[in-house]
Amino acid sequence: AQKVTQAQTEISVVEKEDVTLDCVYETRDTTYYLFWYKQPPSGELVFLIRRNSFDEQNEISGRYSWNFQKSTSSFNFTITASQVVDSAVYFCALIHLSGSRLTFGEGTQLTVNP
Amino acid sequence: GAGVSQSPSNKVTEKGKDVELRCDPISGHTALYWYRQSLGQGLEFLIYFQGNSAPDKSGLPSDRFSAERTGGSVSTLTIQRTQQEDSAVYLCASSQGGVASYEQYFGPGTRLTVT
Secondary structure, eight states, X not given: OOEEEOOOSEEEEETTOOEEEOOEEEOSOSSEEEEEEEEOTTOXXXXXXXXXXXXXXXXXXXXXXXXXXXXXXXXXXXXSSOOGGGOEEEEEEEEETTOOOOEEOOOEEEEXXX | OOOOEEEOSEEEEOTTOOEEEEEEOXXXXXXXXXXXXXXXXXXXXXXXXXXXXXOBXXXXXXXXXXXXXXXXXXXXXXXXXXXXXXXXXXEEEEESSSOTTSOOEEOOOEEEEEO
């Protein structure tokens, strides 16, 4: 069985603050993929990043960075210098190599205030 | 290019009626997924189609739910005898193939309200 936990239900920050969204997962598989998706108020899920279980290198894309630590089964997402447009619900998800379905966390509602 | 499209965007129906929700995947994508997003249940997998293989229906919550994919492209999710607990946003996604590494691209969803 797989499980993804996003313990932070809601986070509120002021613009330009850095913010980290936590994601912890459980799986018995040794090969799997982790994802982050953004769901803005419009409702459409937007793909942000994919990471496979053998690649623990951190990744940076502009103001976004991801920290994958297999030892703690965590895949955290940091937004640097947050902006109002970052306000959205963010979902962490997992799929195992031979799987077909994404298992999503509960989501974290991020509100960035001007 | 065009993304995943879904129709209708909103659907209000009376309890007991049947509804059909449509999904047009990204052109060339062979894998198609349906998920449901509701308060209290989060995002739940419903069904998965890959090419000509038998679909994975293991996420369908009851036999009132069914889905088809015609010609390897458009998919229709049908809910018979709708119940109030079926109220949710139904999301369709597609990916390049059935390999887990491919990211799934989501449509805007159909908001279903059962009164």
